[in-house]
Amino acid sequence: MGISAEQTLGGNAGATGGPEGTGRTGIWLIGARGSVATTAAAGLAAISGGLAPATGCVTVQEPFGSVRLPAFADLVVGGHDISDVSMAKRAELLVEAGMLPLHLMESVRTQLDEADARVRPGYDPAAASGSQADAARRMARDIADFKDANGLERVVVIDVASTEAPVEPLPEFTDAALLLEALEDPARAVLPPSSLGAYAAVLAGSPYVCFTPSAALGVPALGELAAGHGVPTAGQDGKTGQTWLRSVIAPAFAARGLRVLSWAGANLLGGGDGATLSDPEAVAGKLQSKNRGLQELTGGAATPLHIDNVQDLGETKVAWDHINVEGFLGSRLSLQTTWTAFDSMLAAPMVLDLARLMALAQAAGETGHIGALGFFFKDPWGSDEHSFAEQTRVLAEWAQSASSRLPADAGSGARR
Amino acid sequence: MGISAEQTLGGNAGATGGPEGTGRTGIWLIGARGSVATTAAAGLAAISGGLAPATGCVTVQEPFGSVRLPAFADLVVGGHDISDVSMAKRAELLVEAGMLPLHLMESVRTQLDEADARVRPGYDPAAASGSQADAARRMARDIADFKDANGLERVVVIDVASTEAPVEPLPEFTDAALLLEALEDPARAVLPPSSLGAYAAVLAGSPYVCFTPSAALGVPALGELAAGHGVPTAGQDGKTGQTWLRSVIAPAFAARGLRVLSWAGANLLGGGDGATLSDPEAVAGKLQSKNRGLQELTGGAATPLHIDNVQDLGETKVAWDHINVEGFLGSRLSLQTTWTAFDSMLAAPMVLDLARLMALAQAAGETGHIGALGFFFKDPWGSDEHSFAEQTRVLAEWAQSASSRLPADAGSGARR
Amino acid sequence: MGISAEQTLGGNAGATGGPEGTGRTGIWLIGARGSVATTAAAGLAAISGGLAPATGCVTVQEPFGSVRLPAFADLVVGGHDISDVSMAKRAELLVEAGMLPLHLMESVRTQLDEADARVRPGYDPAAASGSQADAARRMARDIADFKDANGLERVVVIDVASTEAPVEPLPEFTDAALLLEALEDPARAVLPPSSLGAYAAVLAGSPYVCFTPSAALGVPALGELAAGHGVPTAGQDGKTGQTWLRSVIAPAFAARGLRVLSWAGANLLGGGDGATLSDPEAVAGKLQSKNRGLQELTGGAATPLHIDNVQDLGETKVAWDHINVEGFLGSRLSLQTTWTAFDSMLAAPMVLDLARLMALAQAAGETGHIGALGFFFKDPWGSDEHSFAEQTRVLAEWAQSASSRLPADAGSGARR
Amino acid sequence: MGISAEQTLGGNAGATGGPEGTGRTGIWLIGARGSVATTAAAGLAAISGGLAPATGCVTVQEPFGSVRLPAFADLVVGGHDISDVSMAKRAELLVEAGMLPLHLMESVRTQLDEADARVRPGYDPAAASGSQADAARRMARDIADFKDANGLERVVVIDVASTEAPVEPLPEFTDAALLLEALEDPARAVLPPSSLGAYAAVLAGSPYVCFTPSAALGVPALGELAAGHGVPTAGQDGKTGQTWLRSVIAPAFAARGLRVLSWAGANLLGGGDGATLSDPEAVAGKLQSKNRGLQELTGGAATPLHIDNVQDLGETKVAWDHINVEGFLGSRLSLQTTWTAFDSMLAAPMVLDLARLMALAQAAGETGHIGALGFFFKDPWGSDEHSFAEQTRVLAEWAQSASSRLPADAGSGARR
Numbered sequence A, B, C, D: 001m002g003i004s005a006e007q008t009l010g011g012n013a014g015a016t017g018g019p020e021g022t023g024r025t026g027i028w029l030i031g032a033r034g035s036v037a038t039t040a041a042a043g044l045a046a047i048s049g050g051l052a053p054a055t056g057c058v059t060v061q062e063p064f065g066s067v068r069l070p071a072f073a074d075l076v077v078g079g080h081d082i083s084d085v086s087m088a089k090r091a092e093l094l095v096e097a098g099m100l101p102l103h104l105m106e107s108v109r110t111q112l113d114e115a116d117a118r119v120r121p122g123y124d125p126a127a128a129s130g131s132q133a134d135a136a137r138r139m140a141r142d143i144a145d146f147k148d149a150n151g152l153e154r155v156v157v158i159d160v161a162s163t164e165a166p167v168e169p170l171p172e173f174t175d176a177a178l179l180l181e182a183l184e185d186p187a188r189a190v191l192p193p194s195s196l197g198a199y200a201a202v203l204a205g206s207p208y209v210c211f212t213p214s215a216a217l218g219v220p221a222l223g224e225l226a227a228g229h230g231v232p233t234a235g236q237d238g239k240t241g242q243t244w245l246r247s248v249i250a251p252a253f254a255a256r257g258l259r260v261l262s263w264a265g266a267n268l269l270g271g272g273d274g275a276t277l278s279d280p281e282a283v284a285g286k287l288q289s290k291n292r293g294l295q296e297l298t299g300g301a302a303t304p305l306h307i308d309n310v311q312d313l314g315e316t317k318v319a320w321d322h323i324n325v326e327g328f329l330g331s332r333l334s335l336q337t338t339w340t341a342f343d344s345m346l347a348a349p350m351v352l353d354l355a356r357l358m359a360l361a362q363a364a365g366e367t368g369h370i371g372a373l374g375f376f377f378k379d380p381w382g383s384d385e386h387s388f389a390e391q392t393r394v395l396a397e398w399a400q401s402a403s404s405r406l407p408a409d410a411g412s413g414a415r416r
């Protein structure tokens, strides 16, 4: 890439506020044409191009200044999707919804078109033929091709596809041999798409992140297989809004010795995610994943929760919580919170952070669930910690320690 | 105190969840007949008597289990006030206001009457005659008499009196010699009551806590004098509700890389505190103290804030916050919180915690501002840390370390 | 009842703010030992005894001053229930829940015991034997006995029993002859309890009010039978809180030319009603009844709505609404409302109002559904008007007109 | 204007939903380059051009269908302002603030430029020279010139300029002769700009509307003078958001017999209005005007209210209300409302409605304060009615009655 690339890089090191990174890194987004993915891609282009600061990315601020991470300008986007609506078209819809600024979208249209050209067909359960193993191998090849074509040191796969309905348990789910057999059987389709995507990622040797509440590596036999491939993995279900706030507030009540009796919640959302979650089966998985942490943090308070598809809200998510608390001498206090945000605007910077941190994880030789990334997830893999303050501390320590373990020339390869 | 006392104590060690404490300890409440004080006294009696758990007291839960603190049953209440309305009468009003449970108040009426019998006239600026130094010495004597009469190892003085108007600076405030001179002059009254009360405490060798936003030790020359007496001090302004919540949420936004643009707040409250704060001068001090931490935590967001006296709310405090935040690509998100609570029910357990922890501080030989108690305060003395999660960590570490420095037999003296 | 009764009456005319009423009137509460019923009975005793003003009763204020209604002191409470917990015991629980003031409950305990002594066993579908027709006749006799024993001019029957699950349609529901046949068949139990109670009321010649969302007279064949008995009827489902507020706000948006796009709601409630509505079947009826009016008022906005049983809220109901509105040039505005109230405190005065107004209706010779009482109901029988302001106007006009049609000596009969 | 104009008109009668109107009508906006004015002008162009429905205009819906009003396409915008920022530039800022849709602004840029070309310099107290009477005559001439140049039947003047500080009373304010004398004195400037603008309007024989809380015709001697000119007048202070909601909800509580104890409010707003109201003097007038109606509707509840300038909110207004209510047996209920809206989007359609209705008023021969327009105002001139439902009824009746009094050929003159 020569000298001018080096200069670009230098410029971007500034953008990240950090030292030399870990090399050119691919972000392979499963669900690449969705709202979160498109926002992440548009944002990445804007940040790399110096059009916008990386607000909402934790890796650009202290204490990550000395952590070695790939520069934003070293991140390249590709992915799988089953939709024909291009990223640029999707971005236009996000502009119409009042979420993306028009001028910004126009400034990054070229980069969106480039990214969209790197999108390959995902696994569509409704249209699939052949064995699932073949499908996984094909998708792993897509990832490898992406890596080669773009001169990437590594590719981080991040699932931001539509939430799936929870799966019914099968014998294959707890027996790796059975599962492998079933995967080769063209007449069967035992794994949900999210799990197949995760499998493809590990086959490709890629760090894998599950940003959705879908099954993914939660299928035990698949988790076992994945572990064998020695890639770092992280999940699950991005903790962006209401659940994040809960993980901030609930530990604080506990620290005060105040006892949460009930924590009731309502979620209103439109957009693609709203439409998906209007399916009672799809929503079941999401509700579970949202509530698990709260249950732990409150020691079993009543936590009724609803998600409603309210299409006129567009890309906005509104969440109301009512918290009933027992205080001194049996007295009651209540807290209500109302959260209003563009959901994907919260998710996208976390996707970029995760790409950078998973690149670090792999460069530092980590494998399996990285519990220290629980900061980002509603239902963290590899950790039981749900308190956001504690997760913040743990993340910083992990990143610094992982960074210190990097070989001195990490990341330089791609740039020579 | 013999065997039966030991047994009682043993029983109470259970109540505190902790090991042997630091000895019989007095709580001298300036403003003893107010809402916070009365609630603390009633609650202490209820907890000691096994009628109520110590919900809202942090010192009864982990990681304070191994910290050596005075048992609840070893705490004795006295104080100063300038009101003639007895604690029992005040408790009745709190029952009528729907705050204190009737049956509980009835169960602890005897203890309230006993505590009220230990209340001595406070310093009333409207009625005072003689020099302020004499007044301070008289009040110090009140404290010493209380200690002797009740066989106390030490007395922790806690100011929970009405909020004062901010003071106008005087030359005496920055020159200790001038101040001492003025204090002896019967024709002058340079110190506000809160400062005089603090002075009396340090004269009596008592740990001193300022739970209000009043001047107290904030008068520099007085702070200097106080430092010379080698007592531990802590303040200022109990962080019970809205401000506490702000110190929980603001650091979490920062940890996410989200930028708070404005944080507007409204407070509605009735009761004695509401009436006091309806005075524009008194409210000024409170507003300052409430906003300082938020300013630091947000790096200078706009933080308009109002406190309204709404007498029909009785002892209830309602606080609304509207937080406008900048996220990814300049997008906006908003959070609203509404907090509804009986204010004194939040303050009272903190008063009991502070009494126990300040007894520990003195027993462990600490002097001057104990910044590690910032957990309890809107505007912590001796610390710039405003993040509640961080304050929680710091408090726990401090308590464990202080406890480990206690002489092996600490607190046993009073019980023999 | 002689001269002293007349005097009592005179005294109570003052309490009602109105002229001479329509005679001694019974209130027969189906669900007499429930929260709403007990609160109504306790409140009636307090108001009659001059212990409390009739706040929340619309019939005591203008423009009802000149409307002839029974005085509060002329109202006598009895009823059906299937619970063994007495009204006084229930009232104690309401005191514990912080809803009823203790002193008030103690002052009216005698009247509660007297009312409770007039409660007869309701129709319990789980325990019933014999034909439903026999059960209805037995319950009608209970009402007649109550009337005779207490020298009542008339008895208004008001259903405030637990909400039932919606019924599955049967051929009998649309064919009165079939229905009558089935009712006499001891082997069948075609009508839900609410309908049987309504049937008993009309058999007894009593005005009937359905304050619940249960089937009641909504079974068409029963409605037909009821019409034949010439009694006034009114329903359905008391419009006390969130739904009331919606019927206030929705018409106002319409009057401004603003277009409601969605109106999402969450309800949290504890108590007996909360427990009942935690049954997904029971809640279905309630949700329907709550949403019907809103649908009409908004012309078909999206109106997702949930009711959650949150037992730690006790008798308190919390309701949150989020309203998304289209304004000028496609702009959006949103309104959120949070309602916090003791549900039964809202319902009880309406029960008393309804008793008084239905006595007037019958005295004025009205029969069938009184649509003008839509003011009180979520899902008004005999009217399509859902706007509260319009209902307010209609109610006042109806009451004045009905009152003017009363014979000159109405209500005097019972007193001679 | 010939046949094609007639056809255009016919087309626009469709847009208004009404019959033939009252002739080509000017809207002269004092503060023509402000946010409200620009939004009204842009919206008028969009509606006339068929680009947007007239959502938020009450005069396009029933029962105004048969009321004879000028068609939107017959409304022509001009005005006074003291700012140099053109309407198109202002509209661009409103697009950037996320309020006006970009494509719409672009579609109506020509019309905005045309309107802006009709803007004349307003009365700037900081820059004025000469007598105020001369200034008023000059401004009246501006209006007359506008009328002539555009072939208008009449010109409705509407004050949407920045809120002024309340004025200090002067002897001239209560003595018309004194006032006239002072107005002619070049050395004095007794009237605030709003009053001078109102005076110019009446001198020009124009119907005058005061959409702000400024003094305007509230100066008694000026009111007297105005009355002498026989023009219809209406005011004051557009009731668009929080105050409107209060006038919806407060009467409903009263209709239920529930007693509002306190109604506390907080307002957060940015934009030009926010900046103006950050001046404590300017805000005083606004607060008064906002609270007067609520005081009447609640019979004197406590109504603390604040307005905060929060510039990061841009054109958005956020208003929080907390209502504490006494119900049955002294129980308490609370309602909270949070209103979030683009303030000018609420005001603009009301400005268009007012222009049409004031044209009707003058055509129907009405003079003086039109109390029936109280529907639109926080502090209605000529009426004590604050209940929105009642105002809605009154407005409809008035419009129908006024329309029926129109000469048969009203409005046709301008078109020949």
Ligand SMILES: NC(=O)c1ccc[n+]([C@@H]2O[C@H](COP(=O)([O-])OP(=O)(O)OC[C@H]3O[C@@H](n4cnc5c(N)ncnc54)[C@H](O)[C@@H]3O)[C@@H](O)[C@H]2O)c1
Binding pocket: A030, A031, A032, A033, A034, A035, A036, A037, A080, A081, A082, A083, A122, A123, A124, A125, A160, A161, A162, A163, A164, A193, A194, A211, A212, A213, A237, A238, A239, A240, A241, A271, A272, A273, A276, A343, A344, A345, A346, A347
């Ligand atoms: N704040 C947030 O936005 C947030 C937070 C946590 C989790 N999530 C999760 O992120 C996911 C994406 O959310 P979104 O708002 O972008 O949704 P979206 O509906 O806009 O996008 C989902 C995309 O996934 C694609 N897709 C569906 N099935 C696929 C398959 N089998 N293979 C490949 N692509 C497939 C769809 O075509 C679509 O383009 C959801 O699962 C959501 O629950 C989002």
Ligand SMILES: NC(=O)c1ccc[n+]([C@@H]2O[C@H](COP(=O)([O-])OP(=O)(O)OC[C@H]3O[C@@H](n4cnc5c(N)ncnc54)[C@H](O)[C@@H]3O)[C@@H](O)[C@H]2O)c1
Binding pocket: B030, B031, B032, B033, B034, B035, B036, B037, B080, B081, B082, B083, B122, B123, B124, B125, B160, B161, B162, B163, B164, B193, B194, B211, B212, B213, B237, B238, B239, B240, B241, B271, B272, B273, B276, B343, B344, B345, B346, B347
């Ligand atoms: N959550 C909380 O309740 C909370 C939180 C932080 C701070 N505070 C502070 O605690 C203080 C007490 O609050 P409260 O609600 O109990 O108020 P209160 O009005 O009920 O009680 C104050 C008491 O102080 C007494 N007093 C006044 N001047 C005195 C003097 N010079 N000497 C001795 N006594 C004096 C009064 O007579 C009264 O009994 C206030 O300053 C308040 O700002 C309370």
Ligand SMILES: NC(=O)c1ccc[n+]([C@@H]2O[C@H](COP(=O)([O-])OP(=O)(O)OC[C@H]3O[C@@H](n4cnc5c(N)ncnc54)[C@H](O)[C@@H]3O)[C@@H](O)[C@H]2O)c1
Binding pocket: C030, C031, C032, C033, C034, C035, C036, C037, C080, C081, C082, C083, C122, C123, C124, C125, C160, C161, C162, C163, C164, C193, C194, C211, C212, C213, C237, C238, C239, C240, C241, C271, C272, C273, C276, C343, C344, C345, C346, C347
């Ligand atoms: N604001 C309000 O409280 C409100 C508003 C509208 C409607 N309602 C309706 O009023 C009803 C009563 O509410 P509540 O809070 O008093 O409930 P509750 O559970 O406290 O009382 C219901 C009573 O009905 C009795 N009951 C049940 N089945 C019966 C039967 N077959 N015959 C006779 N009695 C029977 C129960 O034993 C109980 O005593 C509910 O249906 C509720 O939906 C209440």
Ligand SMILES: NC(=O)c1ccc[n+]([C@@H]2O[C@H](COP(=O)([O-])OP(=O)(O)OC[C@H]3O[C@@H](n4cnc5c(N)ncnc54)[C@H](O)[C@@H]3O)[C@@H](O)[C@H]2O)c1
Binding pocket: D030, D031, D032, D033, D034, D035, D036, D037, D080, D081, D082, D083, D122, D123, D124, D125, D160, D161, D162, D163, D164, D193, D194, D211, D212, D213, D237, D238, D239, D240, D241, D271, D272, D273, D276, D343, D344, D345, D346, D347
């Ligand atoms: N919902 C609402 O927006 C609403 C509701 C009620 C009342 N109002 C009132 O409407 C007015 C306008 O609000 P806005 O948001 O458009 O404010 P703005 O600040 O955007 O516009 C005010 C305009 O008035 C102009 N102006 C100032 N002094 C003038 C003078 N002496 N002569 C002529 N023009 C002058 C300014 O230059 C500016 O262009 C304010 O008084 C506001 O209180 C607005």
Ligand code: NA
Binding pocket: A379, A380, A381, A382, A383, A384, A385
């Ligand atoms: Na976990």
Ligand code: NA
Binding pocket: C379, C380, C381, C382, C383, C384, C385
């Ligand atoms: Na109906």
